[in-house]
Amino acid sequence: GFRKQSFEMVTHTPQGIPGDPINVGLVGTQKEVVHAFAVAGWDTADAVTLKTASEIGESVLFDHPYPDAPVSMLLFDGHAQDLAFEKPEGFSADRRHHVRFWQTDAAGDDGRPLWLGSASFDRGVGLSHDTGAVTHHIGPDIDAERDFLMRDLASAGTLVSTSEIAGVGAT
Numbered sequence: 001g002f003r004k005q006s007f008e009m010v011t012h013t014p015q016g017i018p019g020d021p022i023n024v025g026l027v028g029t030q031k032e033v034v035h036a037f038a039v040a041g042w043d044t045a046d047a048v049t050l051k052t053a054s055e056i057g058e059s060v061l062f063d064h065p066y067p068d069a070p071v072s073m074l075l076f077d078g079h080a081q082d083l084a085f086e087k088p089e090g091f092s093a094d095r096r097h098h099v100r101f102w103q104t105d106a107a108g109d110d111g112r113p114l115w116l117g118s119a120s121f122d123r124g125v126g127l128s129h130d131t132g133a134v135t136h137h138i139g140p141d142i143d144a145e146r147d148f149l150m151r152d153l154a155s156a157g158t159l160v161s162t163s164e165i166a167g168v169g170a171t
Helices: 030-039 050-062 142-155
Strands: 010-012 018-021 024-027 083-088 096-107 113-127 134-138
Touching (some): 096 142
Antiparallel strands (some): 010 018
């Protein structure tokens, strides 16, 4: 098990607005986590810059793929995500599976770090209700998205074992 550590299981935008909930955890080195996603066919997401923001716009407007489109920064426990991965659905950056991970100070029994993550599905691009900025709107069923992610990693043969931890509301 993990050393007892409590986290507020939700992310926040840099403006302090609650963001996506934490719904997945992995234990492994950074190299192992990156490798697992690569084997499962997920791309490493770019950092958001002016250039990448315009590439997302082009991808959506002209319906062409942008496989390593960036994900916006969310803070968990006061820190920006350490890793982000995505898997496009179809040919445009407006529909994609994505997950952000934060490395925690907690560790598994073998001493490898615990990564907590937020997996969600971008179902379209629109304006943020909170900030008015262009953003992705996520699908409401984040449990299904977590299950999709875990199935992908399991099919790729990169998971040694899995367990479920009861959360607030759904598992």
